[in-house]
Each structure stands twice: as structure tokens, then as C-alpha cells.
Amino acid sequence: MTDLHLYGHPDSGHACKVALALSLAGLAHRTTRIDIWAAPETRPADFLAVSPLAEVPVLVIDGTPVFQSGAILMELAQRFAVLGGDTPEGLRRGREILMWEGNRIGLCLPQLKEARRIGSGGLPPDVIAWLTARFEVDRNNFDRLLGAAEFLHGAAPGIGDCAVWGYVQWLEEAGVTPSDKMRRWGEAMRALPGMKAPEAFFPS
Numbered sequence: 088m089t090d091l092h093l094y095g096h097p098d099s100g101h102a103c104k105v106a107l108a109l110s111l112a113g114l115a116h117r118t119t120r121i122d123i124w125a126a127p128e129t130r131p132a133d134f135l136a137v138s139p140l141a142e143v144p145v146l147v148i149d150g151t152p153v154f155q156s157g158a159i160l161m162e163l164a165q166r167f168a169v170l171g172g173d174t175p176e177g178l179r180r181g182r183e184i185l186m187w188e189g190n191r192i193g194l195c196l197p198q199l200k201e202a203r204r205i206g207s208g209g210l211p212p213d214v215i216a217w218l219t220a221r222f223e224v225d226r227n228n229f230d231r232l233l234g235a236a237e238f239l240h241g242a243a244p245g246i247g248d249c250a251v252w253g254y255v256q257w258l259e260e261a262g263v264t265p266s267d268k269m270r271r272w273g274e275a276m277r278a279l280p281g282m283k284a285p286e287a288f289f290p291s
């Protein structure tokens with residue numbers, strides 16, 4: 088059986104993407120919670136040894152570390168033929184949604200959420216306005232990508248849904264609102280048997 092060890096933190100949407108994929112795919116794994124608010128050099132030595140940028144998530148697969156949430160999701164889908172990875176079409180869809188999320192939603196939502204976190208330095212109003220305007224474009228495009236399907240991969244969720252979930256789970260915290268389609272998709276995601284709250288993915 089493959090040994091899977093995930094390093095993450097509940098405040099990291101990137102780590103939640105991977106934790107959700109492992110959970111939905113039913114892949115047994117261990118997790119270690121890394122304090123992402125502590126100075127990087129104070130993080131545990133075993134984590135620093137496998138994380139080239141001292142960031143979460145890192146998934147160690149049979150001793151081989153993989154970093155970058157999108158790369159980890161693709162690795163899981165391909166290696167275990169899960170979450171779209173069982174067909175060429177599902178894999179292509181996954182790659183497309185991952186690239187879109189990383190360049191679009193993955194740019195604006197983490198920044199908007201962080202700007203509103205108590206204790207953060209915030210961001211200038213014109214930067215907030217720019218990020219919000221970008222999100223509004225992304226929200227429209229999410230609707231186009233979802234179409235009439237329940238999930239971005241169709242009738243069942245795939246790695247693309249996991250990627251988008253990472254930060255769309257925190258729209259309220261980011262100070263933005265979902266479209267009707269995005270809200271319904273969020274409800275369908277929350278109802279999935281493998282879904283957990285961030286704290287449950289990375290208990291302290």
C-alpha cells in the first residue's frame with residue numbers, strides 16, 4: 088500500500104484542496120499540521136527537508152515529496168486513477184480547470200481573504216477593488232465552465248472541483264458573494280460524504 092503523508096494547515100486553501108482530494112478518493116494517509124504563521128525557519132526539520140519553499144501543501148508519496156497543490160492533484164489523479172484520472176478526458180478536464188483556477192481564482196481569493204484576516208496588514212482600497220473586479224470575472228466564467236452540470240467534472244467531482252473548492256469555500260471571509268450556480272455547486276460540494284471542515288482535515 089502506498090504511504091501518503093500530507094503536510095498542511097487549516098488556513099491554507101491550497102492544503103485543503105489536497106486534503107479534500109485524498110478524502111474524496113478514499114486514500115488512506117497521515118497528516119501533519121504545520122504552523123504557517125510561524126517563521127519558516129522554526130518549522131519542523133522533517134517538513135523543511137521535504138518542502139523546497141517551506142510552504143504547505145507537500146505530499147510525500149512513498150518517500151518522494153511532491154509540492155504545489157496543482158501538481159499534487161495531478162499526481163493523485165494519474166497515479167490512482169481517481170477524480171477524473173481514470174479517463175483521458177477527465178485528466179484533460181482536470182488540467183484545464185487546475186490551470187484556470189491557479190491563474191484566476193487562486194490569485195484573487197487568497198489575497199482578499201488574507202486582507203480581511205484580523206492581524207493582517209490589509210491591502211490598499213484600489214488593490215481590493217482590482218482583486219474584487221477580477222473575482223467578478225472569475226465568477227461569471229465559473230458559471231460558464233460549470234454549465235448545466237453538478238460538478239466541474241460533470242456528474243461526479245474531480246481534481247478540478249477540489250482545486251476550486253480550496254478558496255471558494257471562503258467567499259464570505261473574502262468579502263465576496265457567489266453566483267447562484269456557484270452557491271449550488273458549493274452546496275453539492277459540502278454534501279459530499281468525504282467533505283470535512285478545514286480543522287478536521289488538519290487537526291491540531
Ligand SMILES: N[C@@H](CCC(=O)N[C@@H](CS)C(=O)NCC(=O)O)C(=O)O
Binds near residue numbers: 099101123143
Ligand atoms: N502555489 C502553491 C501555494 C502554496 C502556499 O502559498 N502556501 C502557503 C499557505 S496557503 C504557505 O505555506 N505559506 C507559508 C509561508 O509562505 O511561509 C500551491 O499551490 O501549493
